[in-house]
Amino acid sequence: MGHSSRLRRVFFVAVVFTETPVCPKSPLSDDVLVVLRTGATEAREKLPIHFQTVLTCIPDFIIYSDFEEDIAGHRLHDVLSEVGEGLRQSNPDFQLYNQLRAHGRDGLDYETLFGSGAGGATDNPGWKLDKWKFLPMVDRALRHRPGAKWFVFVEGDTYLVWQNLLEWLAKFDPGQPHYLGKHMYIGHVLFGHGGSGFALSNPAVRKVSQRWGEAQAEIEAYTAQEWAGDMVLGKVAKDVGIDMFWAFPHLQGDSPSTMDWNVSKLGREPWCYAPATFHHLNGGEYEALWAFEQRWLLDHRTSWTSPRFRDVIKAVVLPRLRERRDAWDNMATGAEYSTEAFAKLSEEDRRALSPAERQAPGSFEGCRAACESKPGCIQFSFSPGRCTTSTELRLGHAADAPCLEYSNAAAKCLRPAGPRVDSLSSSPEEFIHAGWIMSRVSDYVKLLDGSCVRISEEWVI
Structure with missing residues (x-):
């Protein structure tokens, strides 16, 4: 089974592409040209879903x-020419390009073909x-559509909320x-993260x-000495007198399943x-977000309003949280309870552990009890001998999902996912298991909803 097909288990959504x-x-x-940047190592895997969803609503885009090739009837242009x-011919970064x-x-x-992999894998040929x-892409985009008012640049695994962007x-x-x-x-250079998407006016x-x-x-x-093309673009923009507008939180480096909704x-x-x-x-x-957007547009045909992050989490994340999900890594990254973690504590800190914390590595129920004993804890993960609790709410992924690729928020696997779910030698007891304190999730949502009273405008401008 292909990599992307296996990952579809993260969301269970019935989507009809009309x-x-x-x-x-x-x-x-x-008046907007959307520019999608990709490469031969990922294009066939990542592009088809774009053609079935968001790009069906975008009047003008280029890849x-x-x-140079065609995928699903769409032309991909070689920008490195x-x-x-x-x-x-001389720089080893172009070995893959010359081979292609x-x-x-x-x-x-x-x-x-595996792609850029965990942590960016800067030695991967496609990543190099x-x-x-980046710079040829900006130049080519202008020549392609010199009259566009805006140029929006995204990657193959970026989801563009088109209605909100406009x-x-x-x-x-x-x-x-x-x-x-x-x-x-990177160093002293400020730039817009490529995977999160960025926009340039004409x-x-x-x-x-x-x-x-x-x-x-x-x-x-300069590019030959650096490793990130989005950073090179940021430097060039600064060199010509363009300061970057800090667009957080509208532009996100994470997916709905991995982002911290209250960061x-x-x-x-x-929120x-x-x-x-x-x-x-x-x-x-992609399918889950597209289904959400389609429903939203239908439901708000007569009274237009923009969906907010809180609307996304309520539609595509909260329904998938459970008291327990087996073979699931919810990316809990807070306090860890394990033999290894206990060994690193000072004698004073070990004595300060509560009975629930001491018993946390022994079972899923013990891990839950440790989380419940801490007022701010909202979720936890358990694998044999290890319990991790967290005050951050995340959905996470099936335990056989590979590590995230590079982003500023996920430069490495946040925690091991344990044995692969499809490993014949592993029993279900060996998998990582996820849990949420659902009563606290409900309180979390009410608290954040209440905070919106002081936010008069959902846009940062």
Whole structure:
């Protein structure tokens, strides 16, 4: 069974893809070019779901890759042909690219096709190529659609909440050089995280494109020394006088199954705001969000209102929480109770452990009792000999799901998922099990809903 098919177990949603989707109506729709960036190692796995869902409502989009090909009747354009020929022949980052040009997909092996993998796997051939796409992509997009007011850039596992994005962009003056992004830093360079999606107004794209045309060799030399193309773009934007707008929480680096719904950044918590993107989605999550959006648009045909994060969690996350889910990792990342964890405690801290905490590693019920004994604990995970409790609410994934790819919030596997569910040598008792204190989940939702009273505007502008 394929990688994406197995992951569809994360969400159990019946979705009917109709020939005529319900699409938001906005005067801005025709003035936005959506640019989807991908690569040969992932395109066949990640793109088809886009063509069945969100892209059916987007009037104009283009796909840039490292390999010219057609997928499901849509053309993928080789954007790396814009990079200097000498560089493509001399820099080892282009080994996969040159191989693709010489042999096509026939030259790809299983390990290369696996994708970028956990933590970004910066030694993966596809990942090495990706950083070279950003500046050529911006330049090509401008040539493709010079009159677009906005250019929105996303990745193959980014979900674009199109109705919300249009309403949000309409609040900015497209005649000014805007760069809207989910803030990240590498060293002193601020940039918009590529997987979270970012938007550039027409004047901003023109400034960046002009800089690329004037200093391509210089920018390529800089790119060769770095590892993240979105960071290179951020530096170039700053060099031409464009400051990035900090777009949190509208642009998200995580998916609905992995994000912390109450995380606070820049003095904002997502709950009361409107999402424009999610990242690191698998096919099942795409279907769930698309079904949610279609229902939302149908239900709000006469009284338009934007869905907020709280509406998403209530529709696609809360119904999947249980007192217990077997073979499930809910990514609990708080206090750990295990022989190894106890050994690291000081004698004083060991004596301070409550009876429930001491017994937590012994059973699922003991782990639950430890969580219930701590007022802020809302969920926990248990595997033989290890209990982890958490004050953060997350759904998580089936225990056989692979590690997340790189993002600022998930640069590594947050915790081991235990034996694979499909491993014939493993018994169910060996799996990781997830639990939620459902009464506290209900209280959590009521508390956060109440906080929206002080949020007069669901948009950060």
